Amino acid sequence: MTGIRAAGDTPVREARRGALLTLVRPVARTVPWRALxxxxxxxxxxxxxxxxxxxEVTPWAGVNALRAAALCCALGAAFLLDDPARQTTAAVPVRRVLRHALRCALVLPPAAAxxxxxxxxxxxxxxxxAGDVTVEAATALALALAGAAFAVRRLGADRPGQGVAASLLVTGVLAPxxxxxxxxxxxxxxxPRWADGHGHWRLLLCAxxxxxAVCCTEPARRRTLRTLRSPSRT
Known part of the structure; x- marks a missing residue:
């Protein structure tokens, strides 16, 4: 039975891999590059x-300049999951988490540079x-993506960026x-509290x-319906 299942799953995996590769160019076109x-x-x-x-530039000015830069980057990243064609791409045999991961993969190299x-x-x-302040920037970026993914999953929003960016801006101003x-x-x-504070930043980043990751997955009902409709499952 195990061998039969593995053999049956292979075409499905190949179909998903092919669909994912096919999506690279369309997804790249729909990424909101202007906002980023x-x-x-x-x-x-x-x-x-x-x-x-x-x-003379003080350490206080230096670290706050980078915090402001990280917040600006996160505000742009809040629009990363904006996709007016989401209802169309939802029909392809590629899970939402992979489609979102593809968007992130396209953006991460230029973001690192x-x-x-x-x-x-x-x-x-x-x-x-650099390591500690990068953790802060990564946390802001992860919060922006988590907020956008939550809006997509729970609210079905096609363009969650504006609301998420506004919430993130208010949070960034009030958090200190x-x-x-x-x-x-x-x-x-x-x-003296710098090291302890960045231990907390790492906890926030993990959360x-x-x-x-949780919000990027599809609800069970929608996943079941798409499995029944997928041509690769017939």
């Missing part, structure tokens, strides 16, 4: 402010530890004011990634 580029441009401008201001440039724009004497002091999320390099 706009967020990236604003982020680079924010990261460059300390260098452009002239004079962008973040490297943003970090290097901050003067070296004021630059925070409302975060408990013992979490130390918004400390500066040299503060955001888990939430995004």
């Amino acid at each position: 580029v706009a967020g990236g441009a604003l982020g680079l401008l924010a990261a460059a402010v300390p260098r452009l201001s002239g004079g 962008w973040w490297t440039a943003a970090v290097l724009l901050v003067p070296e004497e004021a630059r925070p530890p 004011l409302l975060t408990p002091a013992d979490w130390a999320l918004f400390t500066v390099p040299g503060d 955001a990634l888990l939430a995004a």
